[in-house]
Ligand SMILES: Nc1ncnc2c1ncn2[C@@H]1O[C@H](COP(=O)(O)OP(=O)(O)OP(=O)(O)O)[C@@H](O)[C@H]1O
């Protein structure tokens with residue numbers, strides 16, 4: 001028995017930006033049809049005819065929002081965003097791409113301050129981490145160029161993502177504490193997971209077969 005269209009068609013939220021190309025390569029390896037339109041155009045909604053699929057291209061931090069509200073059934077997003085946004089979604093699979101790590105960093109001669117201030121794009125992750133460490137700090141939210149903060153005296157430490165380590169090094173900062181490893185995840189809307197279980201399982205299964213190849 002074939003399912004009605006609204007139970008088969010799956011909307012996938014994809015993150016624009018840094019992990020887009022790696023995520024697209026992952027989709028291709030999983031056998032999904034990746035059209036020129038998805039790769040090259042400025043369109044934000046890209047249907048895949050014949051495949052009962054539709055992609056929406058979102059800012060990475062918004063992917064869990066689209067999925068929580070069910071306007072996307074599934075989404076591809078970094079663990080950092082999931083930890084920070086705390087959206088009510090299912091985390092289905094670790095795709096093991098987009099590897100980076102979340103760290104505490106500071107100047108090489110860093111010493112504990114009397115009124116410690118931590119600058120970050122990730123205030124929830126930072127607050128949770130220092131609370132768990134039993135340390136009282138003031139967390140200052142920035143939207144980018146976080147490494148600037150200790151250099152100009154806004155904060156004594158930062159919580160940020162490191163991948164090559166180049167940004168820290170070129171700004172005279174060092175990694176002080178490791179918070180967690182970050183990779184890209186497949187997430188699902190809770191209702192879609194039940195109502196469109198066949199289509200969601202199909203994607204998850206296809207992705208699962210690619211994971212061992214992305215490891216390493
Ligand atoms: N070196 C890195 N720095 C930041 N994010 C990285 C890095 N390596 C992998 N990632 C992943 O890429 C995602 C961020 O992508 P991107 O920088 O395009 O998003 P953004 O932070 O919304 O962009 P913008 O810089 O425009 O605000 C993160 O959620 C993370 O999982």
Ligand SMILES: O=P(O)(O)OC[C@H]1O[C@H](OP(=O)(O)OP(=O)(O)O)[C@H](O)[C@@H]1O
Nearest residue numbers: 144145146160161162163164165166167
């Ligand atoms: O270890 P690296 O390979 O140097 O990468 C880490 C840098 O990349 C990210 O910044 P991004 O380029 O997204 O710019 P932003 O500072 O505006 O967030 C992150 O916040 C670090 O600053």
